[in-house]
Amino acid sequence: MSHRSLPFAVLSLFLTLSIPGLAYAHAFPERSRPRVGSTLTKPPHLVRIWFDAGxxxxxxxxxxxxxxxxxxxxxxxxxxxxxxxxxxxxxxxPLAPGRYHVYWSVVAVDGHHTEGRYMFRIQK
Ligand SMILES: [Cu+2]
Structure with a gap:
């Protein structure tokens, strides 16, 4: 790092620490379909998860x-x-009745990786 770019590095570090939205923009699920732990009476066509970051x-x-x-x-x-x-x-x-696990793994626009899983059930 050159001496000239040091002030910018310090400034951007300060901004990152002072703006939580930037520092902690890892992506976590906000909601999903099917919902976490839900029991469905008919099988879904899609499994969807909405995240709180790009x-x-x-x-x-x-x-x-x-x-x-x-x-x-x-x-x-x-x-x-x-x-x-x-x-x-x-x-x-079309899924048969039973238990299913959804596995998700994502990288947010800030480069951070998060992953998880959840269960839903389809009723007989
Ligand atoms: Cu992050």
Whole structure:
């Protein structure tokens, strides 16, 4: 780092620390369909998760597994255009009654990685 760029580095560090929205912009789910822990009476066509920050589409995935750990979603999901890159969705074929786990892994526009999973159930 040159001496000339040092003040900018100090300034940008200060801004980052003083603006929580910038410092902590990792993406976390705001809501999802199906909802976390929900029991559905009919199978969904899509599994969707809305995040609280923009996502880097290339580094995001959303998969659904059945009770035996098999992937049942079609592909690894995609970030939906026109949503400020906040909606991640994946298509699912008609699912049989049972328990399913949704696995998500994303990189936010700030470069930070978050991941998680949740369960939903389809009633007989
Ligand atoms: Cu972050």
């Amino acid at each position: 996502l880097e589409a290339l580094f995001c995935s959303l998969t659904v597994k059945n009770a035996t750990g098999q992937i049942v979603s079609e592909g690894r999901g995609h970030v939906v255009a026109g949503t400020h890159d906040r909606l991640l969705e994946t298509q699912v074929p």
